[in-house]
Amino acid sequence: MSRVLVLNSGSSSVKYRLFDGTETVAKGLVERIGESGGEVADHRAALQGIMDEIDLTGLAAAGHRVVHGGAEFTGPTVITDEVVARVEALVPLAPLHNPAALTGIEVARKLLPDVPQVAVFDTAFHATIPPEGVTWAISRELAERWQIRRYGFHGTSHAYVSRRTAQVLGRDPAQTNVITLHLGNGASACAVEGGRSVATSMGMSPLPGLVMGTRSGDIDPTVIFHLHRVAGLPLDEIETSLTRHGGLQGMAGVNDLRAVLDLRAAGDPDATLAFDVYCRRIREYVGSYLAVLGRVDAIAFTAGVGENSAAVRAASLSGLEPLGIVIDPERNERRDEVISPPGARIPVCVIPTDEELEIADQSRTALSLDR
Incomplete structure (x- = not known):
């Protein structure tokens, strides 16, 4: 079973969970990053502390929650310099969320240079909504120029819960x-x-x-x-x-x-x-x-x-x-x-949701890893 570290980087926090297969072997939350009286000075210190605290032996991947993937990211994506640049270009669509995720990605790539990193987007699950479900009745020129459309969020939760619901019902x-x-x-x-x-x-x-x-x-x-x-x-x-x-x-x-x-x-x-x-x-x-x-x-x-x-x-x-x-x-x-x-x-x-497990599984899928 492959080990995956899931990271959810917020503007002043980092939530983490380490999976060995489906088993959680470590989890935690670092809060008030960079704030007066906070635990650590910045995201690098927060992630360094997390990695010093937990056993990352045999780590196969790091999966990052990214809130907004726009219209182009429709599934879990292995992170490269090009992917980072494309996520940065989407910051105007999620100015409060994507910058924090990018910070977490940047730091994790430096601290874990040999570990593949995967971006899992909240919006990706909704990429299957048909055009009439994401298009608003405004000027097509404005919509296309400024990327105005429905994207949707909480995609990892909806994906996990819908699948788990079917399993509970034996379907x-x-x-x-x-x-x-x-x-x-x-x-x-x-x-x-x-x-x-x-x-x-x-x-x-x-x-x-x-x-x-x-x-x-x-x-x-x-x-x-x-x-x-x-x-x-x-x-x-x-x-x-x-x-x-x-x-x-x-x-x-x-x-x-x-x-x-x-x-x-x-x-x-x-x-x-x-x-x-x-x-x-x-x-x-x-x-x-x-x-x-x-x-x-x-x-x-x-x-x-x-x-x-x-x-x-x-x-x-x-x-x-x-x-x-x-x-x-x-x-x-x-x-x-x-x-x-x-x-x-x-x-x-x-149905209790498990977004971190969904991110871990999607990260494995992107890298063709066994659970």
Whole structure:
């Protein structure tokens, strides 16, 4: 079995996990890189510390999570100087995420010069969405010049969870249609047809789609024009409001769904409305993806909220019973893998995601390595 080190480099953190086959032999997180009182001064020191701490004997590859691969990176890619340059060219599409990944790649290539490095892109899984699912009705010239289209994110999670859902149900993933709901501080929905993404809720950036912890999700674009022209707010301030002060944070004053549920239980009207908006948006996407797929074999909840909030799971699918979508309350509270009753037309599942394992497996695929 081949050993793979998975690295997820953020602007001020590095998350790592070392696999030997499917077994995790080491994992950790270095936070507050370069910050006052932080653990280390920079990413090089962080990665050097990680590599000094864990046994990298026989390391076959290092897999890097890269958020945005644009339209050109449609699968895991062995990193070369040319690939680095192409990822750098995509920074305008992901100015908060790609620079951190590039830093991690640069440092890891220097510290592990003899180890193949692989980039695994959040956007790649959604490369199979047909043109009508990624094209917006704007000037074709503008769209092509500025790479404006739907890209989608959380691809490693949607890929892993859709495949795992089919396995739990004893089905062939290539013959199974699944609606996956990745609900964390960031959240997205995906329609997966036979293992291929055919629709997803996030767009050119991770901002649109479902309501999230601090992101607004879908809004009328006119809101931006109105806030700029009428309210006089600068565009940077509007962007910050929608990405950092929107979502649950904007509606309820807290971004953690657990805190929203506590406030709701205490009768707070803002938290109650925030919960209702959050769940209705999920239900709207489930309904639209039922239409996109035509036949749905399962619905799967995953990530922090999706895996742990029985209340969200129940409320999000409430009212869909005539469509064959039913949740068993006891199974839901226990968080069984299948929370729908036996014989339900469309099974509902709770599937823990494992993005790092998916990155490790995709890295092996890119290098034709055994698991």
